[in-house]
Amino acid sequence: MRTREREPRRRLPRVKTQASKRLFARAKRRIPGGVNSPVRAFQSVGGTPRFLVRGRGCRVWDADGNAYIDYVGSWGPLILGHADPGVLRAARAAMANGTSFGAPTELEVRMAEAVAAAMPAVDMLRMVSSGTEATMSAIRLARAVTGRDRILKFDGCYHGHADSLLVCAGSGVATLGIPGSPGVPKAMTELTVQAPYNDLAAVEAAVTRWGGDLAAILVEPVAGNMGCIPPLPGFLEGLRALCDRSGALLIFDEVMTGFRVARGGAQALYAVRPDLTCLGKVVGGGFPAAAYGGRRDLMRRVAPAGDVYQAGTLSGNPVAMAAGLATLERVAKPGVYEQLAATAQALTRGLAEIAARRGIELTTAAAGGMFGFFFHPGPVRSFEEAKKSNVPRFRSFFSEMLARGVYLAPSAFEAGFVSLAHRPADVATTLEAADAAMKRAARVR
Ligand code: HOZ
Numbered sequence: 001m002r003t004r005e006r007e008p009r010r011r012l013p014r015v016k017t018q019a020s021k022r023l024f025a026r027a028k029r030r031i032p033g034g035v036n037s038p039v040r041a042f043q044s045v046g047g048t049p050r051f052l053v054r055g056r057g058c059r060v061w062d063a064d065g066n067a068y069i070d071y072v073g074s075w076g077p078l079i080l081g082h083a084d085p086g087v088l089r090a091a092r093a094a095m096a097n098g099t100s101f102g103a104p105t106e107l108e109v110r111m112a113e114a115v116a117a118a119m120p121a122v123d124m125l126r127m128v129s130s131g132t133e134a135t136m137s138a139i140r141l142a143r144a145v146t147g148r149d150r151i152l153k154f155d156g157c158y159h160g161h162a163d164s165l166l167v168c169a170g171s172g173v174a175t176l177g178i179p180g181s182p183g184v185p186k187a188m189t190e191l192t193v194q195a196p197y198n199d200l201a202a203v204e205a206a207v208t209r210w211g212g213d214l215a216a217i218l219v220e221p222v223a224g225n226m227g228c229i230p231p232l233p234g235f236l237e238g239l240r241a242l243c244d245r246s247g248a249l250l251i252f253d254e255v256m257t258g259f260r261v262a263r264g265g266a267q268a269l270y271a272v273r274p275d276l277t278c279l280g281k282v283v284g285g286g287f288p289a290a291a292y293g294g295r296r297d298l299m300r301r302v303a304p305a306g307d308v309y310q311a312g313t314l315s316g317n318p319v320a321m322a323a324g325l326a327t328l329e330r331v332a333k334p335g336v337y338e339q340l341a342a343t344a345q346a347l348t349r350g351l352a353e354i355a356a357r358r359g360i361e362l363t364t365a366a367a368g369g370m371f372g373f374f375f376h377p378g379p380v381r382s383f384e385e386a387k388k389s390n391v392p393r394f395r396s397f398f399s400e401m402l403a404r405g406v407y408l409a410p411s412a413f414e415a416g417f418v419s420l421a422h423r424p425a426d427v428a429t430t431l432e433a434a435d436a437a438m439k440r441a442a443r444v445r
Pocket of ligand 1: 037038039040074075158171172224225414
């Protein structure tokens with residue numbers, strides 16, 4: 001039974017949400033679910049999604065004038081924080097010359113050179129406009145190169161919404177608890193083999209069974225779409241060895257981890273070299289840009305150098321390239337990843353201490369500038385284990401944090417992101433809010 005002790009929320013100033021509510025009602029008449037990407041709708045946490053009007057540094061403001069410390073950061077791209085002056089300057093300068101040409105520009109060349117210089121396993125790169133396009137195109141290339149059709153993905157990993165990748169996916173698919181999606185032909189999902197994350201024995205069994213027809217193993221090297229789950233020691237190395245043995249390509253989906261967990265991504269952090277790498281988020285500096293790249297001999301198969309077709313009107317868009325380049329230049333400076341990791345760790349350490357004091361079972365994880373927490377005693381190494389976390393408790397925690405001015409991902413199955421704009425004082429303010437929110441969450445069993 002819930003205790004009737006006085007609830008801390010009553011001491012809070014009333015949070016105005018009328019403007020967001022009005023906008024949401026209007027949005028629902030013209031946009032499916034009122035949002036342009038499902039997790040944003042707050043369906044799994046309840047309440048009204050906040051319609052944001054402005055961001056600066058680590059803060060965002062909503063249509064009712066409420067301010068929040070933001071740990072979503074546009075789901076990862078904003079590693080420098082919102083409205084970074086250098087990024088804005090670069091984007092404005094590019095825009096003044098025209099917003100899109102559908103023809104090559106020097107900015108694209110500089111972007112390809114900057115990524116190749118930072119990421120150990122990227123010799124050549126093709127820009128696209130979204131992470132979905134990047135993974136979809138990498139898979140096509142893997143299938144073409146190997147002459148095989150099947151791919152292996154991990155339960156709870158999310159690689160965008162392409163047909164063959166919605167099988168047991170994370171992110172919105174996990175958040176809404178839907179088993180995949182109607183509209184995906186069975187013939188497509190039959191080509192997708194699944195395995196539990198961090199379970200090398202299961203991958204080995206799958207490779208033994210399907211190896212001769214396996215084009216690729218696709219993995220988030222740090223899972224970030226079922227909460228944040230780092231790879232166990234040896235997991236990524238094991239995948240590399242199994243790919244070498246079977247002839248399948250190893251594809252790292254570094255859309256989230258690229259330039260986020262380290263400058264060279266997870267492939268640098270864990271010293272494992274994939275054959276192909278998918279990028280997005282940070283490389284676009286807050287604009288729509290993504291990429292896939294890898295070994296020169298593989299990338300040379302992409303049209304028009306080779307025969308594997310893939311194209312896009314806005315690929316390599318100059319404004320996105322300028323913003324992305326300005327971001328990549330900044331993260332190349334010394335101390336950036338140390339600062340990001342220190343911020344994420346201060347946050348997760350603080351959350352763990354508060355939870356312990358309040359008698360709440362909590363498992364936390366951080367990798368570079370991304371982090372996560374589960375209301376579960378742990379360990380959390382896979383989607384199966386992530387799903388055991390106390391979602392009603394998360395919901396309570398989320399709502400209380402929001403009311404206290406902290407904007408977390410509105411889902412128990414998404415990672416959080418810190419930026420260079422999050423300072424120790426912001427983390428301290430966040431932890432003060434967390435203390436009150438955990439007190440309330442402790443009552444949810
Ligand atoms: N799929 C994204 C999170 N993993 C959410 C994208 C969005 O809603 O903007």
